[in-house]
Amino acid sequence: MSRYKESRRIAESETFKAESELSSAKKTVKDLASMIEESNFKAKERIKDVESLKKKGKLDVKASVFRCVESYQCVEVMEELEMVKHELSELKLAMASVMADKERAVKEFEDSSKKLLSNGKHIEELRKEIEVANEEHVLVELAKMEASKEAADIEAQKEKEVGELSCRMAGTKKKMEDMINEIDQTGELEQRLTVTLSDINVLQDELKQVKDQPPSLESTNKVLQAAKNELASIREEGFRYMSSMDVIRNELKHVIEETKKLKKTEEKTDLRVKSLNSKLLRAKSKLEAATAAEEKANSIVANLSLSLEQLRLEAEASTKEKALIAEEAAAIAEEIRKTESKIDSTEEKLQAAVGELEAVKSAETSALEKLRSLIETTMLSRASASDRNSTITISKFEYEYLTGRAVGAEDIADKKVAAAQAWIEALKASEREILIKTKMAQSDLKEMRVEEEEEEYRTQRSLSAKKMIEKELRNWQLVEQNKQSSFNRRSMKSNGNSTPLGKSKFRRSLSPAIRVSGLTPFSIKKKKKGMPNLAKLFTGKKVDKDA
Structure with a gap:
């Protein structure tokens, strides 16, 4: 159950990580969509400005400088688009890693459910052992009753014979x-x-x-x-x-x-x-052994009932948690599908925006060529005019337009540079966070593998210990049977000179003990050996050979 709780904790952490990454991906997609819309809007405004300037035909060297700034801004937009594509690819990789982690968590959850099923089988085996222990307890009770009855009969017979013997001795005297x-x-x-x-x-x-x-x-x-x-x-x-x-x-x-x-x-x-x-001494020893076995059986039954109740509660809790985890996994999968669809739509929008920007760029290049030719003609005309005059005269509209646009372009460029730096810092922070999460997930996976190996080692060791205990029990049972048969032969030899009445009474008094002796010591040994296995099967401790 500790293994199951650990896997559940890891699954919850992976779910939380996936949800946080999904939210960050959604936020990134929204930011990218807003940036694309802003770049499209700015590109449209610039196209309109270029067309208006073309119509007016009042461009000069400063206008060419302004166009160069705008072309530089378009290049920056393209670079930002490339960065966005790179980030989208990184997000896809992160989503793929999240999906792999999710599949791994689902697999671990299935493994834990299989382990729960195996634990259920162990519970059934424990129930069978409890039933066998109850049957043995009933047999021990019957043997105890027979032994007490036999002891009472022996005491009464002894008192009767002593009384008769004393009467006969008094008459003889x-x-x-x-x-x-x-x-x-x-x-x-x-x-x-x-x-x-x-x-x-x-x-x-x-x-x-x-x-x-x-x-x-x-x-x-x-x-x-x-x-x-x-x-x-x-x-x-x-x-x-x-x-x-x-x-x-x-x-x-x-x-x-x-x-x-x-x-x-x-x-x-x-x-x-x-x-x-x-x-009488043998009957008393058997009675004491039966009482000790009864006490041990009662303690074992109490411990097993408590462990069964605990396992039943844990199984119910695990089924509920399994249902909740399945629902959460389904919700996460649905959110991942929605996010992937949004990412696909965003990529389509990005591709469309890239096409529009390429068209705008081609139009701008053609406009720049035309502007260069106009600038050259204007420069030549103004150079010829400057040869005649020391100053160049431009219109007020051109001067205000050029000075205002240059200041605005500088402000926009500064803002874009600051935004790009902030975006780069955010990307670096997200990359660091993703790296930390991946390292944590890898360490958790290593710990889970180590725990799985330890659990397998414990199960193998418990199985080997159980086999050794069963072998020792079989050997002990054979030894006890040999001892009992030799004891019966010795008792028959020692009572060979008794009267017929004494022989029949001796056989009748020994018959219940012989019937029980094949069962009671075996049940006591079995319980004594089975207790460390059961208590340490549910606690996960090592089972020593001398348990």
Whole structure:
């Protein structure tokens, strides 16, 4: 747009120059027409004077001098006509240069309009990129929603599993405490059983001693019966203790197996918690990347919308200015045609005046020849008379006529000389002005060419930078895809020992991230790389490689 404004300024300056030169040409044509009319009028008066003098036949040496002055004035008029022709040719050359400048300005205007059309194409491309960015923004929003939902599910699942695990651990601890108490009780029962066995042995020894002694039968039977009863009760109690010991041993084995299972489940739960934590961290990083990409996309969309609005306003202004410039160019062309027609008519008038002056000059030459012959005869007659007399007598009419015409001729000659000098100075000034204008136009054209070359260089550099960025984006996308595939393989290998439920949940939780991971980083990279191109495509700055 700066280039277009510069071309518009140059076109306006060229239009102003052309208008000023047209006005000066019109003024020159008017001055020339007035000078031609004045010279024609003076020539007619002189012809009338010559004819009247011929009729009267009262010419002498002073009359011949006067005719010489008039012939000199006619020569000056012819020289002025030649100067006028030269000025007309210079004006034609100036008009031709103005027309060339005008054509150049029109060509530059067409080039600027073509550039505006190309800018319009760039605007369409930017709109398409904005639409793509909006689509990517929508996908980023969906990925963000899925990631947040997945993070919430992971948190809920983690809390649920932690609660279940804590409940199971509490139950296991309680069972272990009960088993430890039962084991303590079993030890006490074993001690009591050993004491009871020792008592049984003592009783058996006493029974043997009693059998060896000869006591009374009744007391012996009573003691024996009491010992038998006590022994039966002790045996029953021993059997009960043995059965309880078996139950306790079986329960202890079951508790040990349950403890091992709980340890295994605890280890699996720890691994599951670690994997869930890693998933949660990855989901958080993806969410942060998505939010950063969203912010960048919003800023890019805002900048692009502002630039599009500015370009639209500038395009409307350029179309209006183009219409105005076309109207001004048409008006200038019409004025140039009118001026050329006036110049042609003025040239025709000049040619007619030159023909009349040549006819007058031929008539004057014939009259001068006749006057010379009359002067010679008069001089001879007066010389013969002067031989007789020391003075020459002329009439009062001749004396007054000759003295008055000589003074008038001198005044007219002085005025013409002053006018010619002023005209020469004006022509020199106009020539200097035209030279200055041509130099300025040439310098402007050089500047415009330099700016065009710089603009072409900028466009080529921006295109090369865009190609490099696209190449880097493709390479980056391939690298990201390779990283994602390797990461998926590692995740599948690391989760190979999990339970089937854990595997299905892990796959389900990773599926949205895998779907989005092929798009979100690419869109972020694209926006990050495209921003310097767009902002510096409309500002005209250099695009660095590290942008």
